[in-house]
Amino acid sequence: MNTIQLLYFARLRDAFGCAGEAVSLPGGSRVADLVALLVARGGAFADELGGTRVFRVAVNQEMAHAADAIPAGAEVAIFPPVTGG
Amino acid sequence: MASITIRVGPDDFDLGAEYAALVAGEADSGAVVAFVGRVRDLSLDRHVAVLELEHYPGMTEKALAKIADSAAARWPLTAVTVVHRVGPLHPADQIVLVLTASAHRHAAYDANAYIMDYLKTEAPFWKRESDGQTAHWVDARDSDSEAIQRWHPDDTP
Numbered sequence: 678m679n680t681i682q683l684l685y686f687a688r689l690r691d692a693f694g695c696a697g698e699a700v701s702l703p704g705g706s707r708v709a710d711l712v713a714l715l716v717a718r719g720g721a722f723a724d725e726l727g728g729t730r731v732f733r734v735a736v737n738q739e740m741a742h743a744a745d746a747i748p749a750g751a752e753v754a755i756f757p758p759v760t761g762g
Numbered sequence: 763m764a765s766i767t768i769r770v771g772p773d774d775f776d777l778g779a780e781y782a783a784l785v786a787g788e789a790d791s792g793a794v795v796a797f798v799g800r801v802r803d804l805s806l807d808r809h810v811a812v813l814e815l816e817h818y819p820g821m822t823e824k825a826l827a828k829i830a831d832s833a834a835a836r837w838p839l840t841a842v843t844v845v846h847r848v849g850p851l852h853p854a855d856q857i858v859l860v861l862t863a864s865a866h867r868h869a870a871y872d873a874n875a876y877i878m879d880y881l882k883t884e885a886p887f888w889k890r891e892s893d894g895q896t897a898h899w900v901d902a903r904d905s906d907s908e909a910i911q912r913w914h915p916d917d918t919p
Contacts, residue, residue: 687816687888688899731902738821740884754818754886758902761815761846761887762799762858762878 679749686756692721708734709743764834765841768826772849784841791840791863795870803853811894815848818886829880837869882906
């Protein structure tokens with residue numbers, strides 16, 4: 678198993694009720710596998726990550742795509758589209 | 763090599779001081795363009811009393827540096843400064859500063875617009891507006907995603 682540190686920002690942190698958590702993933706998991714695992718929890722996770730709402734994922738502080746692998750011990754952040762400037 | 767300065771934090775900035783620091787001790791920059799973004803008191807016809815800016819410490823600075831590096835690879839820039847504030851801000855407060863310097867004006871103008879366009883779509887900042895009673899997270903705008911298309915259809919920094 679691979680334990681990763683999840684971080685949630687902005688609207689997603691409010692929706693999930695926490696700023697982050699440690700999660701264990703099977704070795705070789707990709708971003709899509711992590712998202713599926715979170716959606717399977719139901720509730721706000723399914724609402725935010727399992728429907729039509731847009732979100733972004735960063736792995737070790739680099740923007741990532743669904744097919745990207747998650748390295749052991751990675752910092753993975755999930756957040757809404759950005760609105761700075 | 764362009765000299766690149768990136769700063770993210772709660773403190774306000776002084777345009778004159780940042781400009782002076784940018785050009786100090788060099789005479790290569792024949793053109794300097796400055797962009798300042800400020801908090802408006804109306805957003806989509808709603809009154810704004812407080813604008814809270816959240817960021818992702820670590821990744822935000824890296825993303826801004828990547829955007830500035832990308833601009834410096836594309837145009838012959840001598841210097842770039844990007845300052846972005848976080849925390850609670852109020853109408854008329856300054857939010858963001860982008861300075862771009864080059865030998866000639868076209869590179870400085872274009873690189874400045876490029877950096878702002880990518881900052882708005884790639885740098886992890888999020889705005890939360892409050893009218894003093896209720897607060898809501900600001901939704902990303904399609905027009906911001908479309909703005910980067912003009913630089914290259916598949917361009918990402």
